[in-house]
Amino acid sequence: MLPYFDRKHDMFGPNSAQRASLNVPSTAARERKKVALAPGHSPLDWARVSTSTPSYKLRGVAPDTPPPPYVKVTKDELKLHKSQEDCWTCINGKVYNVTPYVNFHPGGVEEIMKCAGKDGTSLFNKYHSWVNVDRMLGSCCVGVFSASK
Numbered sequence: 358m359l360p361y362f363d364r365k366h367d368m369f370g371p372n373s374a375q376r377a378s379l380n381v382p383s384t385a386a387r388e389r390k391k392v393a394l395a396p397g398h399s400p401l402d403w404a405r406v407s408t409s410t411p412s413y414k415l416r417g418v419a420p421d422t423p424p425p426p427y428v429k430v431t432k433d434e435l436k437l438h439k440s441q442e443d444c445w446t447c448i449n450g451k452v453y454n455v456t457p458y459v460n461f462h463p464g465g466v467e468e469i470m471k472c473a474g475k476d477g478t479s480l481f482n483k484y485h486s487w488v489n490v491d492r493m494l495g496s497c498c499v500g501v502f503s504a505s506k
């Protein structure tokens with residue numbers, strides 16, 4: 358007889374006990390892509406860089422730019438920053454200059470560039486809703502997203 362989850366009209370996949378006994382990796386494990394980060398680009402290196410670099414440089418703005426709550430970023434402005442050398446994204450209503458972080462992203466450059474120049478909230482949550490974006494990128498925050506064009 359076929360295993361439980363191979364039966365033709367079965368609506369459900371294997372349960373966790375069945376997966377374990379058959380060595381079927383969990384969905385999360387199958388989707389995990391390990392990326393080799395360049396030397397000097399570990400999460401600890403990012404922690405050092407992000408706490409020792411002046412915030413205006415991380416934000417990519419002039420030194421006299423008001424702090425993030427006072428800067429409104431429109432959708433049209435956001436769209437202009439979609440290259441690896443100038444990359445902004447919006448997560449949970451805040452716009453971040455991701456440029457200095459791109460090479461530190463544990464999921465790789467290609468993945469993080471998928472949110473370049475647009476709202477990356479749903480992609481971000483799809484892969485790691487547990488990551489605290491403000492903790493990682495707080496000092497890269499350019500401003501708040503303004504829904505108007």
Ligand code: HEM
Binds near residue numbers: 465470472480
């Ligand atoms: C924009 C801000 C982002 C930040 C601050 C960020 C941060 C992180 C962090 C801290 C990790 C390691 C998580 C862990 O090991 O638990 C990670 C992994 C990862 N990220 Fe991101 N990420 C961002 C955007 C994205 C986007 C837009 C995507 C996909 C389109 C993405 C895809 C991934 C993937 C696939 C991994 C590997 C997960 C794994 O090891 O299982 N990330 N990211």
